[in-house]
Amino acid sequence: MEIEIKFTLNDRAVQVRVPPSMTTLSMLREKFDLTGGKLACGEGECGACTIKIDDRTINSCLMFAVDCDGREIQTIEGLGSVAGLEIMQQAFVDHGAIQCGYCMPGMIMQARYVVDQNAGRDPLTRDDIARGLEGNVCRCSGYTKVVDAVAAVVLEEAAL
Secondary structure (H helix, E strand, O other): OOEEEEEEEOOEEEEEEEOOOOEHHHHHHHHHOOOOOOOOOOOOOOOOOEEEEOOEEEEOOOOEHHHHOOOEEEOHHHOOEOOEOOHHHHHHHHOOOOOOOOOHHHHHHHHHHHHHHOOOOOOOOHHHHHHHOOOOOOOOOOOHHHHHHHHHHHHHHHHO
């Protein structure tokens, strides 16, 4: 048995049929070929599958696909554009924050969320950034370059 759902995916209206037990992560990877988010822990502890739903970040491995019905979803693939990488993606590249790359799509999605949630307030400190990324685990980077990249975006966007 499959259930038809309709939602907005990366600013595009979509519909798909999914089994009731399919996770959002599996749906994105299998039905839409959006493979940026990764299955790592499968328990919502690592953040490798982080996506944005209705202006909140979630671990897509924990959410059933059927619960996406009527929602607005953004994945790492929807962050940039044909013209190039989004500022956060580019900052991760420029600051050498990307190592193996496995966790980076989720890390970038969470970093973008943390910065967006702080817009119009006092600039985020390095400690604020680190706290905002606590649910995203990276075994390669050591986090210093990740925080450097996010801090650079905070400064650049504050200057705009």
